[in-house]
Amino acid sequence: MDDKQLLADYRRMLLIRRFEEKLDSLFTSGVIKGTSHLYAGQEAVAVGVCAALRSNDFMTSTHRGHGHLLAKGADPKRVMAELFGKSTGYSKGRGGSQHTACAAVGFLGSNGITGGGIPIATGAALAVQMTASAPLTKDGHAGRNRAHPDAVVVCFFGEGGASIGMFHESLNMAGIWKLPIIYVCENNLYAMSVPLHEESAVQDIAHRAESYGMPGVIVDGCDYFAVARAVAEAAARARAGEGPSLLEAKTYRYYGHSKSDKREYRTREEEASWKNRDPILLLGTKLLETDVLTKDAQLQALHEVDAEVEAAVEFADNSPEPDPAAVLDEVFA
Numbered sequence: 001m002d003d004k005q006l007l008a009d010y011r012r013m014l015l016i017r018r019f020e021e022k023l024d025s026l027f028t029s030g031v032i033k034g035t036s037h038l039y040a041g042q043e044a045v046a047v048g049v050c051a052a053l054r055s056n057d058f059m060t061s062t063h064r065g066h067g068h069l070l071a072k073g074a075d076p077k078r079v080m081a082e083l084f085g086k087s088t089g090y091s092k093g094r095g096g097s098q099h100t101a102c103a104a105v106g107f108l109g110s111n112g113i114t115g116g117g118i119p120i121a122t123g124a125a126l127a128v129q130m131t132a133s134a135p136l137t138k139d140g141h142a143g144r145n146r147a148h149p150d151a152v153v154v155c156f157f158g159e160g161g162a163s164i165g166m167f168h169e170s171l172n173m174a175g176i177w178k179l180p181i182i183y184v185c186e187n188n189l190y191a192m193s194v195p196l197h198e199e200s201a202v203q204d205i206a207h208r209a210e211s212y213g214m215p216g217v218i219v220d221g222c223d224y225f226a227v228a229r230a231v232a233e234a235a236a237r238a239r240a241g242e243g244p245s246l247l248e249a250k251t252y253r254y255y256g257h258s259k260s261d262k263r264e265y266r267t268r269e270e271e272a273s274w275k276n277r278d279p280i281l282l283l284g285t286k287l288l289e290t291d292v293l294t295k296d297a298q299l300q301a302l303h304e305v306d307a308e309v310e311a312a313v314e315f316a317d318n319s320p321e322p323d324p325a326a327v328l329d330e331v332f333a
């Protein structure tokens with residue numbers, strides 16, 4: 001990674017953090033309605049993963065998806081507009097926090113169904129594989145699918161999502177067919193209020209990989225470099241036709257599960273110990289130590305990111321509401 005990418009990724013992690021902090025206050029003050037699942041604390045996973053991807057790679061996400069979408073290169077203005085339910089949002093204000101998709105950056109959707117993205121990502125990986133093996137059309141195009149033939153698909157889910165049946169069915173299929181997919185489990189220790197030991201017989205989700213004929217790798221989800229390295233290896237494997245991988249990033253969400261959660265199932269001491277290893281702090285310290293970042297540039301990045309978040313709020317606030325007459329547009333079933 002060159003210095004330019006490192007600085008851009010540091011800035012993107014900051015952007016995600018400040019975006020989520022802003023959202024917390026917008027939800028609390030009732031400006032944005034409904035609930036939200038905030039990504040703060042997990043930024044090194046989304047940004048570390050994307051550091052090792054190409055722009056034409058694909059991604060599926062979860063109910064906690066704003067960080068994934070921003071890491072993949074989405075415009076914060078249009079992400080915010082979607083959260084405001086405005087027509088300028090990526091899903092025209094119809095999807096909201098849990099159902100945003102952005103084809104332009106290969107983001108196949110966040111998903112309110114726990115683990116719901118897993119079969120979708122597996123199907124997308126099958127489509128990529130079929131594209132690669134499809135005969136070229138007369139004008140030299142790679143078949144009917146527009147997917148790049150050596151694209152990879154990244155599939156995010158939580159450790160709770162890893163307990164649904166489709167996790168096992170999908171990974172088995174991907175293992176048999178050697179699909180170009182990287183399953184990334186963000187293990188933040190709790191599915192709503194349920195700790196991992198109450199919902200999984202094994203405490204490392206990565207160990208399940210062996211059952212499906214793929215490597216299972218555990219990474220420190222607070223360490224941007226560790227995540228990027230592991231994904232680079234998995235992506236190279238997928239592009240070489242060697243099949244899927246399962247990565248488990250040990251991480252922590254800073255906020256409660258959603259707006260109403262008072263976090264009674266975990267201690268303030270546990271929260272403080274994770275915040276001591278804050279992913280943005282760790283990357284910032286490393287970049288300062290190696291002279292990639294200066295204190296002035298760090299401050300400037302923070303100002304720029306805050307201005308970007310404020311501009312996103314202004315754009316969303318001033319955007320038009322969806323037209324009620326168009327409510328049935330794009331309803332297919």
Ligand SMILES: Cc1ncc(C[n+]2csc(CCOP(=O)(O)OP(=O)(O)O)c2C)c(N)n1
Nearest residue numbers: 064112113114158159160161188190191192
């Ligand atoms: C099929 C299904 N069951 C239950 C729920 C309710 N639910 C929403 S989020 C969640 C926990 C998800 O935990 P995890 O996958 O670990 O992700 P995290 O919230 O920790 O990021 C549950 C059970 C749901 N949305 N979908």
